[in-house]
Amino acid sequence: MKKVLLHICCGVCAFACINYLKEEGFHIEGFFYNPNIAPEDEYTKRKNTAGKVCEINSIKLNEGIYDPASWDAVCSIHATEAEGGKRCNLCYEVRLRETFRKTLELGFDFFTTTLSISPHKKSKIINEIGMEIAQTHFMAIDFKKRDGFKKTMELAKTYNIYRQNYCGCIYSVR
Numbered sequence: 001m002k003k004v005l006l007h008i009c010c011g012v013c014a015f016a017c018i019n020y021l022k023e024e025g026f027h028i029e030g031f032f033y034n035p036n037i038a039p040e041d042e043y044t045k046r047k048n049t050a051g052k053v054c055e056i057n058s059i060k061l062n063e064g065i066y067d068p069a070s071w072d073a074v075c076s077i078h079a080t081e082a083e084g085g086k087r088c089n090l091c092y093e094v095r096l097r098e099t100f101r102k103t104l105e106l107g108f109d110f111f112t113t114t115l116s117i118s119p120h121k122k123s124k125i126i127n128e129i130g131m132e133i134a135q136t137h138f139m140a141i142d143f144k145k146r147d148g149f150k151k152t153m154e155l156a157k158t159y160n161i162y163r164q165n166y167c168g169c170i171y172s173v174r
Contacts, residue, residue, distance in 0.1 A: 007099040007113035011049030016152035033064030035071035037168040049162045100134045117143035
């Protein structure tokens, strides 16, 4: 059975992605790596929610290091840009590079990300970044397809899962 490390941006987004990968016959573990999330109490809420979703789905959750200063050093040069621009692309790259590193460290065959399930994010760009980082290890999936976002929202409601109202970084709070 092929092993996939699923980068999880938040618990809500993970539900349908986990189900999709299970239906495809993969062994899955989650990876919560999101140094972009601010403030820290929001990071903790999202990490705990991701843990709850992984527990419900009987998969292990690995946690990356929370280091918002290193994230900000990369992304703050585009602080004034609107949501969805260069700052977001850099943010995706930071998180996908670390997920790839963790994929190799843990001996997984592939990695992918829940980021593509959001209707507010451009799956094409996310998947292009993932492919640039690791062509043979990245699974370019648009989890929005097959009603992914609708399904993930229904599951989140069923399990009373915390749903945030902004992407995550201090600039997206605006």
